Amino acid sequence: MHKMNVLEISGLEKRFGEKQVLRGVELTVPEKKVYGFVGRNGAGKTTTMKITLGLLEADAGNVKVCGESVHYGNTKTNRFIGYLPDVPEYYSFMTPMEYLKFCGEITGLPAKEIKTRSEEMLRLVGLGEEKRRIKGFSRGMKQRLGIAQALLGKPKLLICDEPTSALDPLGRKEILDVLVAAKEETTILFSTHVLSDVEHICDEMALLNDGKIVMQGSIEDVKKKRRSNAMEIELEKASDAEEMLRVFGKGQQNKEPQMLTVLRPGTLLLGEPSMQPEILRYMADHEIAFARMEKREATLEDIFLEAIKE
Amino acid sequence: MRAFLKKEWMEMTRTGKLLILCILFIMFGIMNPAIAKLTPWIMEMMKESIEESGFVIGKVTVNAMTSWTQYYKNAFMPVLVIVLMSSGVLTNEYQSGTLVQVVTKGLSRRKILLSKMISVYCAWTVLYMALYFGVTYVYTVYFWSEDKVEDLFAGIIFYWLMGMFILALVLLFSTIANNGGQVLMGTGIVYMVLFFLNYVPKLQKFMPFRLMDGLQLTMGSLKMEDFIPALITSIVSIVVCGMISIVLFDKRRL
Numbered sequence: 427m428h429k430m431n432v433l434e435i436s437g438l439e440k441r442f443g444e445k446q447v448l449r450g451v452e453l454t455v456p457e458k459k460v461y462g463f464v465g466r467n468g469a470g471k472t473t474t475m476k477i478t479l480g481l482l483e484a485d486a487g488n489v490k491v492c493g494e495s496v497h498y499g500n501t502k503t504n505r506f507i508g509y510l511p512d513v514p515e516y517y518s519f520m521t522p523m524e525y526l527k528f529c530g531e532i533t534g535l536p537a538k539e540i541k542t543r544s545e546e547m548l549r550l551v552g553l554g555e556e557k558r559r560i561k562g563f564s565r566g567m568k569q570r571l572g573i574a575q576a577l578l579g580k581p582k583l584l585i586c587d588e589p590t591s592a593l594d595p596l597g598r599k600e601i602l603d604v605l606v607a608a609k610e611e612t613t614i615l616f617s618t619h620v621l622s623d624v625e626h627i628c629d630e631m632a633l634l635n636d637g638k639i640v641m642q643g644s645i646e647d648v649k650k651k652r653r654s655n656a657m658e659i660e661l662e663k664a665s666d667a668e669e670m671l672r673v674f675g676k677g678q679q680n681k682e683p684q685m686l687t688v689l690r691p692g693t694l695l696l697g698e699p700s701m702q703p704e705i706l707r708y709m710a711d712h713e714i715a716f717a718r719m720e721k722r723e724a725t726l727e728d729i730f731l732e733a734i735k736e
Numbered sequence: 737m738r739a740f741l742k743k744e745w746m747e748m749t750r751t752g753k754l755l756i757l758c759i760l761f762i763m764f765g766i767m768n769p770a771i772a773k774l775t776p777w778i779m780e781m782m783k784e785s786i787e788e789s790g791f792v793i794g795k796v797t798v799n800a801m802t803s804w805t806q807y808y809k810n811a812f813m814p815v816l817v818i819v820l821m822s823s824g825v826l827t828n829e830y831q832s833g834t835l836v837q838v839v840t841k842g843l844s845r846r847k848i849l850l851s852k853m854i855s856v857y858c859a860w861t862v863l864y865m866a867l868y869f870g871v872t873y874v875y876t877v878y879f880w881s882e883d884k885v886e887d888l889f890a891g892i893i894f895y896w897l898m899g900m901f902i903l904a905l906v907l908l909f910s911t912i913a914n915n916g917g918q919v920l921m922g923t924g925i926v927y928m929v930l931f932f933l934n935y936v937p938k939l940q941k942f943m944p945f946r947l948m949d950g951l952q953l954t955m956g957s958l959k960m961e962d963f964i965p966a967l968i969t970s971i972v973s974i975v976v977c978g979m980i981s982i983v984l985f986d987k988r989r990l
Contacts, residue, residue, distance in 0.1 A: 479840050480839075481836065481839070481840070481989070481990055482989065498987075499845065499986050499987055500844050500845055500846075500986065502842075504839070504840050504841070504842045505842045507840065509836075509837070509840040511833065511836060511837070513833070514833075514837070515832045515833045515834050515837075516834065516837070517743060517746075517747065517834060519746060519747055519750040519751055520743075520746065524746075528739055528742075528743055529837075529841055531738070531739030531742075532739045532740060532838060532841050532842065532843040533841050533842050533843075534842070575837065575841075579841070579842075
């Protein structure tokens with residue numbers, strides 16, 4: 427069976443008054459993936475998600491969920507989607523179990539399934555024993571309950587809007603673990619500006635900047651594309667670093683870019699790999715010892731910064 | 737939709753709203769016969785100071801009509817209370833964002849609005865009929881069991897309809913406004929406009945305000961026919977407000 431795209435967004439545009447927030451977003455999310463939706467605050471992530479949920483009206487473009495078009499207002503496509511808003515709010519007078527029952531009933535699940543599924547989901551997010559009303563819940567607990575309610579109806583697509591942004595490191599880890607566990611059942615689109623989260627759990631990612639997708643693909647592809655061949659050279663003595671910098675620091679005839687730059691005190695970065703033998707020869711001749719020398723991996727952060735600069 | 741209605745009920749009972757409403761409506765209901773019953777005694781207490789200023793007080797007689805006069809005089813209070821309580825019925829949910837989750841779970845907006853309408857209208861109907869009217873009725877019959885009051889029930893129902901009309905406005909503004917204050921302002925403005933239109937003699941008999949004159953029906957100064965135009969405009973307005981609300985709510989940003 428050929429792989430279906432759970433979400434297809436094409437040419438999506440949206441403006442709020444004077445501000446053009448989305449300028450032709452193109453995004454395709456394949457089935458059974460954890461898809462990271464990355465971008466700075468205000469890049470248009472939430473807007474894109476809200477349009478997908480029929481909560482906002484697009485000015486132009488098309489959004490399809492499981493092959494069906496999304497309409498503003500009452501949209502039938504929501505039956506495929508589980509949604510976790512950035513700051514989820516619930517009816518605080520209910521207990522988690524009651525809230526899930528309520529969710530199940532409005533979704534139209536059979537009573538028996540609601541019960542078993544609610545228990546299963548609350549266990550998954552670690553709220554199985556929680557009998558208190560939602561009123562006294564912490565942010566992390568609300569976020570976890572949010573995942574439970576979003577997954578209750580076995581959605582084909584789980585949309586999470588910045589699920590980890592407001593949490594402490596422990597809460598963040600809990601949410602990421604739950605999302606990884608949920609990956610077995612559903613496709614996850616999750617927005618964030620925390621790149622380490624993307625690196626931890628996502629299979630694919632898209633980078634939204636200034637209302638456009640500037641990069642998308644699997645995490646490895648994205649990283650490969652920008653893999654730099656730069657070398658990090660850490661020297662035993664800081665004075666040696668200064669000496670090397672004096673010799674190789676300036677480009678030849680001051681025209682070419684610098685061969686060596688300072689990364690940290692005592693550590694130099696070699697931008698041009700072809701110069702490697704020459705550097706090593708110089709070090710051998712002058713008996714300069716190095717502590718460490720390795721190829722530098724481009725982090726998503728580098729890629730991110732580079733992409734939004736363009 | 738049943739689930740959403742159940743949630744509304746849970747909210748009313750668990751947040752203590754229902755309790756407060758019940759206590760207030762019972763208090764309002766007791767007040768009418770109580771004031772009537774206490775009038776002679778109050779007059780007696782104040783007799784001296786009133787007589788000092790030159791008025792002479794004869795014998796004060798109170799009966800069931802005194803109680804019903806109080807009923808109509810005070811009936812604006814239950815209306816005001818239910819309006820204040822209902823002003824946040826949708827706006828509170830916009831502000832907290834709770835409806836977003838309900839909508840994204842696939843419950844249609846119409847069902848949400850319909851549930852809200854049902855719960856507001858039912859709350860008003862039960863509280864007004866069972867508590868405000870019921871309590872006044874029981875005490876009035878208890879205190880003045882021999883008094884016969886003519887055409888009582890029609891007037892009572894008219895006033896209930898007036899409440900329904902104002903609640904229809906509250907619900908309509910709830911689909912546009914962002915907070916309870918705006919809902920009250922919108923409803924207040926419409927009320928004021930109608931109030932001024934009521935000074936136009938030709939319009940008077942069509943105005944919902946006529947529905948508050950049930951006492952005159954009981955006293956015989958107005959007849960049933962005099963209420964029919966106002967009845968029709970009120971019912972039509974409630975239906976029209978309801979339909980406009982549905983259209984607006986369908987397109988509202990949550």
